[in-house]
Amino acid sequence: MMLFVRYQVEEFAWKKWGSPEDLDKEFFRREELKRQKKGKKFERGLKELRRRTREGIWQKRKDEQHEHDFGPILVDEEDEERIGRQRCKECGFEIEVEEL
Numbered sequence: 420m421m422l423f424v425r426y427q428v429e430e431f432a433w434k435k436w437g438s439p440e441d442l443d444k445e446f447f448r449r450e451e452l453k454r455q456k457k458g459k460k461f462e463r464g465l466k467e468l469r470r471r472t473r474e475g476i477w478q479k480r481k482d483e484q485h486e487h488d489f490g491p492i493l494v495d496e497e498d499e500e501r502i503g504r505q506r507c508k509e510c511g512f513e514i515e516v517e518e519l
Contacts, residue, residue, distance in 0.1 A: 485509060492516055 436442045487507040494503035506513045 487512060489514070 432442055436445055488509060489505040490508055492503040492505055494501060501517065503516050504513050505516055
């Protein structure tokens with residue numbers, strides 16, 4: 420592991436970039452790169468979260484679907500048309516059926 424004294428680092432930076440303005444430009448360029456990388460990482464995470472959420476909603480909807488299991492036909496004896504009702508045992512969905 421190599422350690423550097425601050426003046427050695429400053430001396431190297433002055434040789435490489437020449438002037439304080441160029442050194443500041445390099446500093447701001449690097450800060451902008453950091454900001455862009457953070458933004459990209461955030462966007463990737465957000466995209467992954469959206470994908471997982473979409474898949475979760477699709478799976479949830481798929482799990483909620485079921486085959487209706489209708490009970491016996493309930494007919495109102497006073498009704499002349501003999502229209503009965505059947506109710507699903509699981510979800511309570513009702514349909515009207517005509518008894519022949």
